[in-house]
Amino acid sequence: MNETSLDTARPETTPRAQGFSMPAEFAPHDACWMLWPQRPDTWRYGAKPAQRAFAEVACAIAESETVFVGVNDDQYENARHQLPAHIRVVELSSNDAWMRDVGPTFLTHPDGRLAMVDWEFNAWGGLEGGLYFPWDKDRRIRTKIAEMLGIPRFAAPVVLEGGALHVDGQGTLITTEECLLNANRNPDRDRDQMERVLHDTLGVDHVIWLPRGCHLDETDGHVDNLCCFVAPGEVVLTWCDDESDPQYAISREALEVLETSHDAKGRRLNVHKLPQPGPLHIAEDEASGIDRLSHSHPRRPGDRMAASYVNFYIGNSVVVMPLLDPAHDEAAQGIVQGLFPDKRVIGVPAREILLGGGNIHCITQQQPRP
Incomplete structure (x- = not known):
């Protein structure tokens, strides 16, 4: 294993210059990586309800590919007991369980090599949020x-999390200004500078x-x-038809950008709307089981959660999606199944994951097949 520190003054050090790029999530995988929840100020009741949900997600993905679950030492025996034998449990200490954001962004090379990007991480904002x-x-x-894994690691000089980006594997990346241009991430970089980092690091040609x-x-x-x-030229978007809901304006802003954009191949995007669940809020009993610490994000009764069915994981033969709202789960699962006719869509009850601040895509990270 070797580390390369990316230097914009030396283009030959970049993954792009060496022929690496980030493949799409819907490309073939060798494995999926997860982490085991236990943090008491994120997960209620000692994380036992969340652990059951994580185990169900791991089992669903394991129908499709190898699953590794990283566990802190003090939870190793418990995780090994709760997870079936074909789930690989490894000691891998973490502060919390969001593998999408703290784990590698994997890259592949046409000659069959695998590498990764090691972004800076500051827990979604450092001491400023x-x-x-x-x-x-x-x-x-x-x-x-x-x-x-014994693979090269490219150390990138920017704060960035895996959940902040999606690629089509053909040169196009989608992200948000709210995240990548946030002052609590990289205050000294503007949009053009961030695009250059994404081009050089992930091998993309066009950023939406x-x-x-x-x-x-x-x-x-x-x-x-x-x-x-969900495929080259095909995207799915969280949707809301309630004009009084703040998500209404957000989704329409995004739709306007997507419908007037093109991908790196010059194609217009086909946008599929996936209605949001809820709105969903934290119940009194759900908030009461969480430790209240001064250095962690508060989770209070009545707080609205950022619930979305788009937060699914695309595996080799399955798509694992969150079930969040009995009033909308069946319809949402039907839409997702229509987007992936050649895969089996598995719905997993995921409210316990949502209570921690994310969902299935946030707790997983695919290891692509080189």
């Missing part, structure tokens, strides 16, 4: 996985900037809760 402190264990996860992410998304607007590629 971040969700917890410290995040030292999270920062080491990418290095450890690179060591485990959506204004904002979902309403009250505590990640400062991650795109994976709002919109994602």
Whole structure:
């Protein structure tokens, strides 16, 4: 395993210059990586309800590909007991369980090599709006996985999380200005400078900037809760028809950008609307089981959650999506199944994951097949 620190003054150090690029999530995978929840100020009742939900997600994805679950030492035996034998449990310490954001962004090369990007991480905003402190264990996860896999690691000099981007594998990336241009991430970089980082690091040619992410998304607007590629030239967008709901304007802003954009191949995008659940709010009993700490994000009774059906995981033969609202789950699952006619869509009850601030896509990270 070797590390390369990216230097804009030396273009030959970039993944793009060396022939690497980020493949689409719907491209073939070798594995999926997850982390085990246990943080008491994120997950209620000692994370036991969340652990059951994570285990169900892991089992669903394991129908499609190998699943690794990283666990802190003090939870290793418990996780090994709760997860079936074909789920691979590895000791991999973390501050919380959001593998999409703290794990690697994997890259592939035409000659069959695998590499990863190691972004800077500051818990979604550092001391200016971040969700917890410290995040030292999270920062080491990418290095450890690179060591485990024996692959090159490109250390990128920007704060960025995996949930902030989606690619089509053909040169196009979608992100949000709310997140990537947020002052609590990279205050010294403007939009053009961030685009150059994305071009050089991920091998993309064209960036589509959506204004904002979902309403009250505590990640400062991650795109994976709002919109994602389901195929080249095809995207799915969280939708809301209630004009009194703040999500209404957000979704229409995004739709206007998407419908007037083209991808790196010059194609217009076909936008599929996926109605949001709810709105959903934290119940009194759900908030009462969470530790209240001064350095963590508060989770109070009545708070609205950034619920979205778009936050699904695309596996080799399955799509694992959250079930969040009995009034809308069946219709949403039908829409997702229509988007992936060759895969089996598995719905997993995911409110316990949502209570922690994210969902299925946020807790997973695909390892592509080179």
